[in-house]
Amino acid sequence: MAQELNALWAKVLGEIETEVSKAIFLTLFKNTSLISFEEKVATVAAPSPMVIDLLNKRYHLLIKKTLSKHTNQNIELIFTPKIHQPATKKQPFDSSAEKNGPLFIEEKPTPPAGHLPRVRPDFTFQTLAVSSSNQLAYVSAQTVANNLGSSYNPLFIYGPVGVGKTHLMQAVANAVYQKHPSYKIIYITSEEFTNEVVEAIKTNDTGRMKKRFRSASLLLIDDVQFIAGKDRVQEELFHTFNILIDAGSQIALSSDRPPSEIKKLETRLASRFSGGLTVDIEPPDFELRTAILLIKARKHGIDLPIEVAKTLAENIGDTRSLEGALLRVVTQVKTAGEDITIEMARQTLNVKQEENNHAHPDDVIKNACLFYGLKPTQIKGPRREASLVKARQIIMFILKKELGLSFTEVGNMLGGRDHTTVMHGVEKIERLLSTKPQLATEIVGITKGVRG
Numbered sequence: 001m002a003q004e005l006n007a008l009w010a011k012v013l014g015e016i017e018t019e020v021s022k023a024i025f026l027t028l029f030k031n032t033s034l035i036s037f038e039e040k041v042a043t044v045a046a047p048s049p050m051v052i053d054l055l056n057k058r059y060h061l062l063i064k065k066t067l068s069k070h071t072n073q074n075i076e077l078i079f080t081p082k083i084h085q086p087a088t089k090k091q092p093f094d095s096s097a098e099k100n101g102p103l104f105i106e107e108k109p110t111p112p113a114g115h116l117p118r119v120r121p122d123f124t125f126q127t128l129a130v131s132s133s134n135q136l137a138y139v140s141a142q143t144v145a146n147n148l149g150s151s152y153n154p155l156f157i158y159g160p161v162g163v164g165k166t167h168l169m170q171a172v173a174n175a176v177y178q179k180h181p182s183y184k185i186i187y188i189t190s191e192e193f194t195n196e197v198v199e200a201i202k203t204n205d206t207g208r209m210k211k212r213f214r215s216a217s218l219l220l221i222d223d224v225q226f227i228a229g230k231d232r233v234q235e236e237l238f239h240t241f242n243i244l245i246d247a248g249s250q251i252a253l254s255s256d257r258p259p260s261e262i263k264k265l266e267t268r269l270a271s272r273f274s275g276g277l278t279v280d281i282e283p284p285d286f287e288l289r290t291a292i293l294l295i296k297a298r299k300h301g302i303d304l305p306i307e308v309a310k311t312l313a314e315n316i317g318d319t320r321s322l323e324g325a326l327l328r329v330v331t332q333v334k335t336a337g338e339d340i341t342i343e344m345a346r347q348t349l350n351v352k353q354e355e356n357n358h359a360h361p362d363d364v365i366k367n368a369c370l371f372y373g374l375k376p377t378q379i380k381g382p383r384r385e386a387s388l389v390k391a392r393q394i395i396m397f398i399l400k401k402e403l404g405l406s407f408t409e410v411g412n413m414l415g416g417r418d419h420t421t422v423m424h425g426v427e428k429i430e431r432l433l434s435t436k437p438q439l440a441t442e443i444v445g446i447t448k449g450v451r452g
Helices: 002-017 022-029 049-058 060-071 135-146 165-179 190-202 206-214 231-246 267-273 286-299 306-315 319-336 342-358 361-372 376-380 386-402 407-413 419-433 437-451
Strands: 033-038 041-046 076-081 155-158 185-189 218-222 250-255 277-280
Touching: 002 022, 002 033, 002 060, 022 049, 022 135, 022 277, 041 049, 049 060, 049 076, 049 135, 060 076, 135 155, 135 165, 135 250, 135 277, 155 165, 165 185, 165 218, 165 250, 185 190, 190 206, 190 218, 190 231, 190 419, 206 231, 218 231, 231 250, 231 267, 286 306, 286 319, 306 319, 306 342, 319 342, 319 386, 319 437, 361 376, 361 386, 361 437, 376 386, 386 407, 386 419, 386 437, 407 419, 419 437
Parallel strands: 041 076, 155 250, 155 277, 185 218, 218 250
Antiparallel strands: 033 041
């Protein structure tokens, strides 16, 4: 009986493979199986509840139609999770979660001993809010983390700024590190990769640089679109790419656009990027924006009412602006002791609208200097006194989170500082905001001055 079921399902999958994209087939269909077919009811097993949810919502009719065709019966379709799970693997999420709503799990996993350079320990699969806009990328990233080098290689994730690409990339790194702490895992931005290649050429030490990248078990490169037009960097990545793939190592890449749309990218490299699984993340939908607000509010120790979160999510479309709006709500709660109300959310929305109409990066720098009694030349200069560093990092945070500038753009505004310096500054302010309410007051004071 099992052989007959397998043969029938192989025919069904063979036909479905011609109907959907390669990425969809590999992610959703490849690991399914037909486990029973009795009295016109077919039961299909899938790897996880999330995959089942996607199959039910998007491909139920296609599967039913194809099965009915090959059995000459009008069948009913049931999905069930696969029974067998390796003992060391966790379910990717709480299967009791409401399937039609956003998914988020508040409990943080026990962090492994040690630390992955450049990877935030809180960027895990468990702390990522998931809904229909990023489900496919989420499932794909988890599959890669659980089947290193054998499922989708490379994994190429693309989407606009602020949709969670970096979170997913670092979640893969953290998941692999948790299970295999001895593996060599490298997470790096394309700007940092470029800098290492240039420095190696400058110091005549390319051998060390090549050994570092070509011995990795997992190589993750963020914002890979920035290598476009850099011939020597592309050449080095091309050869590193081939060596890692041949060795069975895993590569994951992120970009703001698919490989075919990255201008000045060598054809051979674009072909390599497209050789595995390419998956996009759409801007967050209403449910996901609401979930993001609830998660971030709890990080600040604030119990944000769901109706307030919905009000903000309905009126603010991008993640960066959501964080700025939430910051204002948190500040009012912690400094004035006010209750969180719908009216507070509406006032916050009015403030955000005024800022969007008037705020400019130069105004942020100017007002921060007035606020702290500093000069723009000091902020943009090389000195590193504590007061200067604090002011710079707050400016970095506002430019990144409130105005939506990229790390590179912020660095250029502040005297040509590199991507990693800005990222570190933004992350530090994010961490401090949950423990130092006064810091949030200072940020609001600066941004109020920007509005005039």
